[in-house]
Amino acid sequence: MLPKARYLDFCRTAPDVPVFAQPWYLDACAEGGTWDVVLAEKQGRVVAALPFFQKQKGPFRYVTMPPFVKWLGPYLLPEFRGRLPIEHELMQALIAQLPPVASFKQNFYPTITNWLPFYWQQFRQTTYYTYRLHQLRDLARVAAGVGTGIRRDIRLARQQVRVVHDRSLNEFYRVNTLSFQRQGLPAPYSLPQFQRLDAALAAAGSRQLFFAVDEQDRVHSVAYLIWDSTTAYFLLAGDDPGLRASGAGVLLAWEAIRYASEVLGLDCFDFEGSMLPGVERIRVRFGAVQTPYFYVWKHNSRLFELLEKLKR
Known part of the structure; x- marks a missing residue:
């Protein structure tokens, strides 16, 4: 064989x-x-x-x-x-x-x-380094470790947007690539590549999409969660640069954590690695542990x- x-x-x-x-x-x-x-x-x-x-x-x-x-x-x-x-x-x-x-x-x-x-x-x-939350099933303990600034951002974002899962993959890709455009970078993958990955994950029952949408039906932020038998991974995220002030990206991160805990019953959430100072600060403020x-x-x-x- x-x-x-x-x-x-x-x-x-x-x-x-x-x-x-x-x-x-x-x-x-x-x-x-x-x-x-x-x-x-x-x-x-x-x-x-x-x-x-x-x-x-x-x-x-x-x-x-x-x-x-x-x-x-x-x-x-x-x-x-x-x-x-x-x-x-x-x-x-x-x-x-x-x-x-x-x-x-x-x-x-x-x-x-x-x-x-x-x-x-x-x-x-x-x-x-990556950043991980452990003992995720005890969501109250995880929530207690979230910084006050993050909790405030989540509360304010809830007043401006709602979280849904049923928007199209094309809409996700559009918002996700806006983050790269804002930085003057090319998108690291094409829409057909993303569609191929999503089809495989959907068939395996191993992904969920998150959209933060306001009353004008504008998508502020997106997030893409995948998982295996032990861990949920915050694989992709993105914001509309003109709507970032709503804090919807922070809200979606928390909603992904909550989904991994309450729906999936997993015990580990991985933000995926970043060596960027600004990203590191936010992960730590969520209570995530630096993991080499x-x-x-x-x-x-x-x-x-x-x-x-x-x-x-």
Whole structure:
């Protein structure tokens, strides 16, 4: 059986494979490249996996992060985590099977705290941060940790907008891309890409859209929540620059948290990482805990590395 077929079977029984690493999610995000996976076994049973996304640029094949995928990296079954000799053995087996590429770049899951086998193979690492709320089922405790300024913004926003879920994907995309236009940046994904992802998430029952709409039927802000068996992720958000003063974006963040707690019954909410000072301050004011994750990379081609540096 081919590795991807075996991985599909593995994901059907593994208890907590993150949504970003599910085969159907990677299928939906693989435009412009292909995804593949390497597997490690114990006694003939798959117990660890490392999915990766490959692209081609001229003669160079390289591993990078696909659109909409915040984290990948090695996944180990729970019974093999935290036991360093076994973790090292399994990770070394995964690394040994990676294809020859010009470069490798991945954001590991925040749950991965051991990248030592990659260090031993001359990979390098930078620590980034995401922000997470834990014990989410106790929503009263979460609410008590929200800063007074955030609570005020939520209260004021409720006076100006209502939260709905039934607007079109096209409307979501329009408002979401306004945030990039305001910063003079191109949208990082196209509407067809977003439609493809949304169709896959909707089929899996793993997403909800949020719209903040006023009495004039204007959409102030949008948010896009996805989830797996353990965690809800604040994947996408955006505001109409002319309507940002309403605070609707803060309200939608809170509504997404409440949805993850009360509707989904999950215990962890991930705002997704940002190293920007302004974003960090807001996440912390929601009571979220700074959580590190590893960006792991390696250049195997000096020429490709040089070309990447010249492109910056």
